[in-house]
Amino acid sequence: MPVFSDDSSSDWEDPDCVPRPVVTLGAVGREMDSRKERDFHQHRKGQFLLWMRGVLTCEVDGGFWLVPPGSAIWVPGGTQHRMDGAGTVDCYVVYVDPAVGDALPRECCTLSTTPLLRELVIRSAALPMRYEEGGMASRVMTLLLDEMALAQPGQVHLPLTTDKRLRKLVEWIMARPSDPGNIESWAQRMGISARTLSRLVSRETGMSFGRWRRQLHILLALQWMARGATVQHVAEGLGYENASNFVVMFRKILGETPGRYLKSNA
Template identity: 55%
Template sequence: MPILSDGPDWIDPDNVPRPVVTFGAAMAEVGRIELELHRHMKGQVLFVQRGALSCEVEGGLWIVPPRSAVWIPGGALHAIKASGALEGFAAFVDPAVSRGLPEVCCAVSVAPLLRELLIRSASLPALYEEGGANSRLMAALLDELAAAKIEDLHLPMPTDARLRRIVDLMMASPADRGTLDVWAKRAGLSERTLARLISRETGMSFGRWRQQLGVILAVKWLASGASIQQVAADLGYESAPSFVTMFRKALGTSPGRYMAERSFSRH
C-alpha cells in the first residue's frame, strides 16, 4: 500500500484502531511526489530503502537517504518530497504506545533488524489480529526504533521572512559561494544583522549553516545516483577532493563509503 499518496486506495492510519500500522511504498518509475503540509495524530517513522526523500517539519529540514528514517512526532506539521525511484516503509505509532520514542523530529539510522521488522509488519493486514505473535512483533519494532541511532541529517530552517528568501536562493543555487557580506547586501541587511539573525534562528553561524546545507544536499544527490564529481561541482567546489574533505569532517566518513554502507543486499 502506498505511503506517499492520498489516492483512493489510501487508508488514513489515524483511523486504524491499532497501536502500530505499517505501510510499504514503491515508486519504480522516475517521477516526483510532493505532499503539502499536513499532520497525523499518530507519530510516523518514514524509512527509505532505495532513493531519497526530504521532509520539512516545523523549524527544520531532514534528508532521508537509504538505510535511514525520519521520526515525525504525532501532531507535527510536515511536508514530504521525493523524486526518482523510491522504496520504503512507514509505520504510524499511536501516542499511547510511543513512550521511549523521541519527542522531537529526528533522523535515525535503520539497523537490519529494524528494517526486517518494518518489512514483516507491512505484510500484515491493517486490522491485524492483536495479541500473540503480532503484538510481540510490534513491541519489538518499537523497542528497535527507540534504540535507533540518531543521525545528523538535519538543517535548521529559519522563520524570518528575510532569511527564508536567502535560504530559498541558496537552495536553488547551492554552487553560489557568496560571502556573508554578499548575501547580506542581497537581502538589504548589514553583515552584522544577517549574522545575528542566522545565529538566533538556527543556532549556527552562517558558514556552519551553509556547510550543513551542502551536506544534506550531497546526501540527497548521492542517494539519487549522482557521482561524487557531479555533486562537488553542483555545490561549487573547485575539486572533488575538497568536497570529500568537507563531507568526511561533517559525517566522519567519505561520500563513497557513506553510500556503500547504506546499500542493502537484495534477497
C-alpha cells in the same frame, strides 16, 4: 503516509483509525505524487518513515530534513509537516499510537537504522492492518518498537526559520549552490550588514553562517548522490575546487567519506 499516484485501493484504511498500537504500510516500486503532499498536515499517530529508494524531504516548523536511502525519519503525532519527493520509491511507514510511543523522540528527527530494524519494518508491513492481537504479530510489533527506540538520531538536518530574509537566502543558495559568495556578499544582496546576517543565522538556527551553509550543501549532496551523481559532479555542483575538498567537508560534518556514508546506509 506519502501519497502515491495509484493510491486508490478500495480496501485501504486510514492508519490513524485502525485500532492497533502499531501499523506498518509499505510501498515498493511506487510512483510518488509529491503534489499531494506539499501542504502542511498532521496525523494523530506518530510516523516512522523508512526510505529504501529515492529521496524524501520533510519540513516541520523550524526544521528541514532530507531522508536518503536506508535512513528514516520520525514525525511525532500531531506534528504539522509536509513531505516532498518524486519518482519511483521504496518506502515503509510505521504508524505508532501515542499511547505506546513514550520511548520515541519528542521532536521530529532523522534516525539511523540497523539491518535488524529494517528487516523488522519490512516484516511488519506484510502483516494485515488489523492483525490478531496477543500473538506473533503483536510480538513482532513490540520488538519493532524496541528497536525504533534504540535508533540513533541522524545529522542530515537544516534548521529553518520563519524569518523571511533567511527563507529567501535558502532559496538563493539552493538555486545557485556553486556560488562562491561569502557572508559579506550574501549580506550585501540581502541589504544588511555581515554582522547582522551572522547574528540572525546564529539566533534563528543555533549555527554559525558557515556551518549552516555547509549543512545545506550536505543536504544537496546527499540528494544528488542518491540520484546517481558522482562525488566529482557533486563537488563541481557545489562550487568546490576539487573533489578532495568536498570529501573533507563531508567527513567533517558526517564523520565519514561520501562513499562510506552511502554504503553504511545502503
